[in-house]
């Protein structure tokens with residue numbers, strides 16, 4: 001069974017030592033990696049772009065789930081796919097026409113996700129949901145790791161799950177052994193975990209605890 005699945009976010013990794021981070025995450029049983037791309041414009045933080053995604057692609061076979069926190073995501077989407085993204089998620093707040101953006105992403109032959117921040121109403125997704133594979137419900141405002149979980153995300157997950165049984169649902173922000181269970185109860189499939197995993201010495205133990213919490 002593909003879900004529930006826990007996706008480590010590389011945002012909190014030691015970027016000077018990604019080869020050993022990848023080895024540790026892989027041997028801990030990670031099944032995909034969540035990759036946070038920030039442009040210093042859509043969000044007030046800056047991470048990395050295509051060359052780093054391509055570098056990850058060269059050194060891991062895990063699927064790369066790329067979370068674009070950037071303005072004008074269509075401008076960079078083709079290059080992100082060339083760099084090795086398997087699933088590409090844009091923010092609804094970053095585009096004028098989410099339906100058009102989703103359709104253009106789909107033409108690139110990747111899985112398509114649409115993300116929304118805690119303050120953004122679900123109704124902003126109206127129209128585009130038929131053209132995406134996944135909704136990323138943010139449980140913190142996009143931009144930084146290590147922020148506390150916002151439970152407004154649980155209501156959104158519940159509504160999405162009830163109305164769209166086949167849609168993949170992902171949650172991102174403040175997920176740990178306490179918050180992962182309620183998110184699962186609300187119908188979530190994919191759980192991004194940054195600081196609660198990467199902050200630990202033993203990735204296997206941390207992933208095991210999260211896995212147990214999501215299944216209980």
Ligand code: DX5
Nearest residue numbers: 009142143145146174194195
């Ligand atoms: C936040 C990022 C997250 C981040 C989550 O903008 O999208 O993916 O890595 O980190 P934690 O799990 O520490 O909240």
Ligand code: ZN
Nearest residue numbers: 036067172192
């Ligand atoms: Zn993310």
